[in-house]
Amino acid sequence: MKFLEEKFVPLAARIGSQRHLVAIRDAFVVIMPVTIVGAIAVLINNIQGVFAKNGLNIVSIQEGYTNFIKTTGIQDVMTAVNKGSINMMAVLLVVTLGYQMAKGLNGDGIATSVVGLTCYLGLAPAVQTLTNSYKWAEEATNVDVLTADVASGGLAANKLDSGGMFVGMILTMIVSEIFVRLSRNDKLKITLPDGVPPAVAGSFSVLIPAIITVILVVATGVYIDKLSGMDLWTIVQKFVSAPLNSVADTLGTAVLVYFLINFLWVFGLHGANIVGSVTTPIFTPLLLENTQAYEAGKTGTEIPNVVHGVGVFSVIGGSGSTLGLIIAVLIFGKVQAERTVIGISIAPGLFEINEPVIFGVPIVMNPVYMLPFIAGPTILAALSYILMDMGIIERVCLSAPWVTPPILYQFLATGGGIKAAIFTAIEIVGLTVLWMPFVMISNKQNASKE
Known part of the structure; x- marks a missing residue:
């Protein structure tokens, strides 16, 4: 932990503040x-x-x-x-x-x-x-005339x-x-x-x-x-x-990106901004290529790219997929301070804004909540990539407003994907189950302070 704080975190901060990025x-x-x-x-x-x-x-x-x-x-x-x-x-x-x-x-x-x-x-x-008399090979599909x-x-x-x-x-x-x-x-x-x-x-x-x-x-x-x-x-x-693009659109890239985003957040750094400064120039053209394919009437695996859409399914309630934490605290939470913060965070969390949770619960430098905060989105990144790659759920092809509530957000981003919406509902349940034991651990640790 000391090595990460002294070496890795400052390096990530410098990358995130590099003026070109x-x-x-x-x-x-x-x-x-x-x-x-x-x-x-x-x-x-x-x-x-x-x-x-x-x-x-x-x-x-x-x-x-x-x-x-x-x-x-x-x-x-x-x-x-x-x-x-x-x-x-x-x-x-x-x-x-x-x-x-x-x-x-x-x-x-x-x-x-x-x-x-x-x-x-x-x-x-x-x-x-x-000109009308110009000819080219019958098998040619794209001709640049200079x-x-x-x-x-x-x-x-x-x-x-x-x-x-x-x-x-x-x-x-x-x-x-x-x-x-x-x-x-x-x-x-x-x-x-x-x-x-x-x-x-x-x-x-x-x-x-x-x-x-x-x-x-x-x-x-x-x-x-x-x-x-x-x-x-x-x-x-x-x-x-x-x-x-050949390197970017892989399962390993999807896992690494969403691991790093949430790993940086637990140290108080804005992981989405730092990692996004590198990935946005690569992922955005992939999304726009999918948009063009969708507009041309293509569906399923005919939509070419996968990795850029992983974030739609890996950020449920904001970085760390903290909507699961909100629900888990509402059901199982006994720490009054946490319940107060969560009560304030419900409305923002539904619109993918979770700074109140990250800094209010807090998640930052919290050894109990760090693990699910990092693990949840990383698991979802891997799972959603595999499901989209196999054509089991629809691929992301549209840029929906990021503040759109979960399920509706995934439905719109996939161009009306019913299976994507259903998968998101399952994700929310799974995230709640993931956060539940850590909420209970927090209850025990804070029982003497209440």
């Missing part, structure tokens, strides 16, 4: 509402799949709902909402990450966002228009959505580091008279740094493409995204 985490937090809006739009357009033949088998409801959203125009509205949110995730991330990076460097957030977006869009490969004489000037959608998020993160961090540092150089600033409006003066102040940054970064990207024959998106997908 903090900027990425905060950028994702900013775009979270838009992600949820897009997920809701996808859900509204596809929720009727619950009543399909391979679901509840009430085809009349499925067909009636589909006809309703088509004739009323709701489907078109939701499609447009999705197009501007989930289908633009890379663009939104570039803007918010540029701002957060600049904030960490004490730079101009708006200017950094604009410069980062300029570089990103400037390097995005153009969509090409094919001939400049047929370029339409548009941008491919898969360079703007989740497929471009890794490129967006890497490129924006590089642009931010260069631009903010150049902006600090007084020799590169153009100073205008005092009578000039502040907005105009501010623009001219960063004009030269912006010119240098954009030309330098875009030129580098263009020449990399010319020399390697691969654009940045292809390079990142081949050497970064694919290796990370």
